[in-house]
Amino acid sequence: MDNREIANVFDEIADLLEISGANFFRVRAYRNAARITRDHPVPLSSLTTEQLCELPGIGEELAAKIETLSSTGRLPFLDELKKKVPSGLVELRSIRGLGPKRIKLLGELLEVRDKEGLRRAAEAGRIRAVRGLGAKLEEQILHALAEPAAQQEKRMLYADAEPIVNALLTHMRKCRAATAIDVAGSFRRRRETVGDIDVLAASSKPQSVTEQLRAYGPVKEVLASGETKTSVVLADGLQVDLRVVAPGDFGAALLYFTGSKAHGIHLRKIAQDRSLLLNEYGLFRGKKAIAAADEKGVYRALGLEWIPPEIREDRGEIEAAASGKLPHLIARKDLRGDLHSHSTWTDGRASIEEMARGAARAGLEYLAVTDHSKRLTMAHGLDPKRLREQWREIDRVVAKVRGIKLLRGIEVDILEDGSLDLPDDVLSELDWVVASVHYKIEQNSRDLTRRIVKAIGNPNVDVLGHPTGRLINHRAPGHFDLDEVLRAARGEGCAMEINSQPERLDLDDVMCIAAKRAGVKMVISSDAHHPNQFAGLEYGVNQARRGWIESSDVLNSRPLSKLRQRSR
DNA sequence: GATCATACGATCGTCACTATTCATAGTGA
DSSP states (O other): OOHHHHHHHHHHHHHHHHHTTOOHHHHHHHHHHHHHHHHOSSOGGGSOHHHHHHSTTOOHHHHHHHHHHHHHSOOHHHHHHHHHSOGGGGGGGGSTTOOHHHHHHHHHHHOOOSHHHHHHHHHTTOSTTSTTOOHHHHHHHHHHHHSOHHHHHOOEEHHHHHHHHHHHHHHHTTOTTEEEEEEOHHHHTTOSEESEEEEEEEESOHHHHHHHHHTOTTEEEEEEEOSSEEEEEETTSOEEEEEEEOGGGHHHHHHHHHOOHHHHHHHHHHHHHTTOEEETTEEEETTEEEEOSOHHHHHHHTTOOOOOGGGOSSSSHHHHHHTTOOOOBOOGGGOOEEOOBOOTTTTOSSOHHHHHHHHHHTTOSEEEEOOBBTTOGGGTOBOHHHHHHHHHHHHHHHHHOOSOEEEEEEEEEBOTTSOBSSOHHHHTTOSEEEEEOOSOTTSOHHHHHHHHHHHHTSTTOOEESSTTOOBTTTBOOOOOOHHHHHHHHHHHTOEEEEEOOTTTOBSOHHHHHHHHHTTOOEEEEOOBSSGGGGGGHHHHHHHHHHTTOBGGGBGGGSOHHHHHHOOO
């Protein structure tokens, strides 16, 4: 089992323990372990018991469970737990108003086992009869059960949320009573998906700000609305949480609501160690606020440099900030070129000339035209003959379009046995070769690892394209031994792509950290199929920043002359 | 379940909002 799978087991245990009424802190220990496991850049199966116990939050008990899972892929403890708790109860957590206590109660008193049982109980009016519950909750439950299932769970892609957030902020900023309006939460941390939108306002008249949100056109439903806190649901299903604080508290509140949760908890612990109290209103010594108005001031008062939101995940950034060793995260302006793009020669929607002009408009100095190879028949992949014809077209565009250099490239398919879809003599004539897996990605880990390592070993290959092949919310990442692939990439001087397509963002943040540790260079690519997709490089940069990536880690932050000088 | 450290047993983040029991428990963030 790899780290992700172990993390999923710990989350499952936490879910089951929670509704079986276990100690709250025991549940939290499992959730914490899940996070640590998921975030760890090295396979836990490669660590000794002592090394596992050194991880903060992992003790003897959890270390033993990690070892059992790594070696056998099973955990008797989980199997036992599953026998005791009906699995249908877990999904009731997605219903607003139902937490562990009430679910346990419903299970015991009304013999509810799943959503269907809950529906029957609610329709029969048996929920309102339970002491502590009432008619309001019963209505709320029926309302939630009537929602289409698809809308309930999925997190929205960052790129899809972006225009919604921008429109919302524009509306909120029209409110005169607010001196500042900003977005916090996972959106501010630039996570690849967002669950809800946290909006923070500074105002001495919270009522006016609350009214501004409630009057927003797209608001479909008001979930809760108090003096300083309001939650609404927009027509597209996205939840918005508004918090209003006094202008003097804005920095502390922004820090608090940006999260992540783990980052905040760690900061508050540092505050405690210094006999201070940190909450959303400020950093206090006794009753005296020593910092609150701006984020930088709060970090400074805790002895820390300001930490960019993208890396606030408690993955070592606080220790780095304490010792002045924060990374200088890459920015969009650092990118000088784009090394993955398509044209109408295969599945792109614009000509090479249009793509070249679009790249120039996006401020890029060079662009690799990397259409598909012949195996990808549905994209009309190129064979050697058509590829050579394409070079003449590239030469024609180079002569015509100023301000951008074009590279002859290919996105060559990695075939099932790890060989490439074009002969070496053709590949060796190209300026830039992206090698990608496009089919049979679901093969077992051993075969997929061998396949990728073999492709990386071809000296013509410059970068591994969208390494895991995942599509967020649609296709799970391919299963391979990341360590082994990174070792091969390091040895062969092959880079890893960070694909900027919003549903790919592949490598993900944790894998970026692993690649950097392994000494592998990266390439942030648009994979643009249309000129308007060069703007999407921003999403790849976001992901890279979340993965602690600096300009020096990224090949296409170099000028073209330096890119070509790299040694293999 | 992990961590700290009067080395066994206490502590683990904090706060707003809602519903119902109208002072408190549960939830959600």
